[in-house]
Amino acid sequence: MTFGQAIKEKREKLGLTQQELAEKLFVSRQTVCRWENGTRCPDLIMAKKISIVLGIAMDELIPTDAVQDYVPPKEVATDLSFVKVMLSGIMLLLIAVFFYVADGTGVYMDISGLCFIGGIIAFLVGLFIPQEKKAAPIDDDLPQRQCPRCGKQHDFDYPQCPFCGHTY
Numbered sequence: 001m002t003f004g005q006a007i008k009e010k011r012e013k014l015g016l017t018q019q020e021l022a023e024k025l026f027v028s029r030q031t032v033c034r035w036e037n038g039t040r041c042p043d044l045i046m047a048k049k050i051s052i053v054l055g056i057a058m059d060e061l062i063p064t065d066a067v068q069d070y071v072p073p074k075e076v077a078t079d080l081s082f083v084k085v086m087l088s089g090i091m092l093l094l095i096a097v098f099f100y101v102a103d104g105t106g107v108y109m110d111i112s113g114l115c116f117i118g119g120i121i122a123f124l125v126g127l128f129i130p131q132e133k134k135a136a137p138i139d140d141d142l143p144q145r146q147c148p149r150c151g152k153q154h155d156f157d158y159p160q161c162p163f164c165g166h167t168y
Contacts (some may be wrong), residue, residue: 001063002038003035003038003041003047003061003062003063004035004036004037004038004059005036006056006061006062006063007021007036007050007054007061008036009031010054010055010056010060010061011032011036011054014054014055014062018032018033018073021053021156022056024053025046025049025050025053025162026113026160026162028048030113033133036048040066045162046162047061047062049155049162059128071146082126082127082129084126085122085126085129086123086126086127087120087124087126088120088126088128089107089118089119089120089121089122089123089124089125090119090123091119092115092116092118092122093115093116093119093120093123094119095115095119096112096113096114096115096116096119097112099111099112100112100116147161147164148166149161149164149166150164150166152164
């Protein structure tokens with residue numbers, strides 16, 4: 001049983017709709033739907049709140065087989081400067097070929113050679129530029145709001161702070 005299946009099963013046993021559970025947790029119905037479908041996971045604090053609202057232990061909410069089957073999110077490249085440098089190299093190579101083919105007199109041979117060498121260098125540099133990577137997002141990419149009372153961040157669609165209860 002997955003985390004989402006556990007939430008759905010317990011929610012249905014309690015006779016709650018997704019909307020009712022969402023209101024108790026101060027999240028949107030779509031967020032609950034995403035948790036149940038397994039497309040998103042709540043953070044640890046929200047998982048604890050879910051277990052309290054549904055009246056089950058965290059061990060029941062997150063079964064052992066779900067922990068054993070867990071695959072960490074893939075890292076995604078966020079820095080594409082290597083692509084820009086490699087494309088610049090390819091463009092220089094194309095310019096070099098153009099000058100070489102178009103020049104019948106040999107006047108532009110120096111330009112062609114420089115473009116060719118520059119293109120090769122730029123392409124090779126692009127191969128070795130380190131890429132900055134970040135973990136893929138786990139929870140919703142909803143806008144965040146900072147509570148003026150406790151200063152903690154939470155989803156913008158909460159009608160009140162889930163940490164201190166401050167109402168907006």
